[in-house]
Amino acid sequence: MSPFQHGEVYVLNDGAETDLDLGHYERFTSCDLSRFNNLTSGQIYESVIQKERRGDYLGKTVQVIPHVTNEIKERIYAAGEDVDILITEIGGTIGDIEGLPFLEAMRQFSLEIGQENRLFVHVTLLPYLKAAGELKSKPSQMSVAKLREIGIQPDILICRTEEAIPGELRQKLSLFCNVPQAAVVEEQDVESSIYELPLMLQRENLDTLVVKGLHLPDERPNMGEWQDVVRRLKYPASRVRIGVVGKYIELQDAYKSVYESLTHGGIANDCGIEVVRVDSETLQDGVPEEYQDLDGILVPGGFGDRGVEGKIEAVRLAREYGIPYFGLCLGMQVAVIEFARNVLKLEGANSTEFDVRTEHPVIDLMEEQRGMTIKGASMRLGAYECEVAEGTHSAKAYGKSLVRERHRHRFEYNNSYRDQLVEAGLRVAGRNPERDLVEIVEVADHPWFVGVQFHPEFQSKPNSAHPLFASFVQAAMARKKAKK
């Protein structure tokens, strides 16, 4: 998956590499998802073909119905085993050829479990024609007509719209789409953040509709915590400017979870975050002076050597000027490289990802990874344990000594440089107990400088920020205050 086409690759606890939508589901529901929550056409067809080869179908003709649709249903049942309510999103647009077997499977599913145990929610777009000054309902009518052709009648219509939906249009949507008017739900573009959406949908009574539709006990939810999240987002008590230095900085979705997690760190501190996006390639020959004014610098993950020297320059600026620094994955690796080069004076120190012949491979592949030819095979993926060392920024942030964090990388901190690096002041604040891999480094003599080999951004939530993001924002606030 290329960040240019798909946005970030989101990683789950079990190491599944998924679409970034799964990130939204984890952030909004606080559920821990697994590879069973991500279904692709490729997986389905692969499994059907394997079963056919094994003879599971007893030589019968293999067809989309029932073999492919059965495979889809089986997986939906499996994903729903331990949960009260399963949300199944069929991606794409109604009418896509790829989506057809999935929709057919849903029709059968409904027949099997009974209408009272399922709810069909259809999300549609109401385009706004500026010239005519009106919202159009035709696309919604057409997609609902298409759905009914397949045998699916939506129970609820969620209408994405730029403008409020006038009463007449609600009536029209109700009539043509065959849903009660109360089930035409408006989802108007929000002002500042998607975290406003649950409150907006509640005002439209979506919660009551769902509870009724699924025959669940109707208890009023307590939205106090969520209201507070939105209040802090919209009217924060203070603000900081954080520079994010990356390669895909012009792409909205490439660092989605990183931006979200910064926002969460802000919410935890009642602080607004202004992200200054810095293209690392513009820093190759040194960092412009204005960046000294940043309250914090973050370098996210990445692959390949483009822009790496610029990231190293950004680390140097943060380290030398005492600007809070947070390095994620590659951001940790460049921090180690910078320290080796400029503090330990190991000339040309590098990662073997960028220079295979470097004299000082402070970041390197591990012995057992060498010789693996299929690149993806040697990646460390998913959640691993990390022991946090006492008396560090990380220990203070986490408030516990053992954590589990998600990984997606090939290269590691090279332990043969550990003694030198630690001696010179780059302490090891976290290590994987099983394999003695360095997971967190910190510059001891610095207000807040933390590099992590993992991706904390995959576990942060709006109402429960990842501790390291919260602590980073706090450090940025402290710096801003000290500057005044």
Ligand code: GLN
């Ligand atoms: N390219 C580095 C590695 O493979 C870092 C990966 C990342 O930042 N996710 O180790």
